[in-house]
Amino acid sequence: xxxxxxxxxxxxxxxxxxxxxxxxxxxxxxxxxxxxxxxxxxxxxxxxxxxxxxxxxxxxxxxxxxxxxxxxxxxxxxxxxxxxxxxxxxxxxxxxx
Numbered sequence: 213x214x215x216x217x218x219x220x221x222x223x224x225x226x227x228x229x230x231x232x233x234x235x236x237x238x239x240x241x242x243x244x245x246x247x248x249x250x251x252x253x254x255x256x257x258x259x260x261x262x263x264x265x266x267x268x269x270x271x272x273x274x275x276x277x278x279x280x281x282x283x284x285x286x287x288x289x290x291x292x293x294x295x296x297x298x299x300x301x302x303x304x305x306x307x308x309x
Contacts, residue, residue: 213265216242216272224276235280239273 223238246269250262257265 213268216269217275220272220276221279224280235277239277242269242273
């Protein structure tokens with residue numbers, strides 16, 4: 213079995229800017245490459261083996277996308293905290309009693 217996670221992760225990391233559209237194109241290319249390669253195999257895989265491998269590819273794509281979303285979310289939170297630190301006014305008066 214191919215380590216699909218490593219292949220897809222390496223391809224998305226090579227993008228530089230991780231836009232959703234760019235990642236989607238990588239995932240689509242991975243799917244197309246899978247289909248192309250499966251049809252070249254000799255001896256041919258049976259249908260259940262092809263479906264299993266395709267499932268593993270889709271799992272890897274899902275994991276890479278989830279990891280990317282977590283990383284981006286953490287960066288956005290950090291950027292937001294940094295942009296807000298020190299910029300909030302101190303409350304005085306009746307609100308603090």
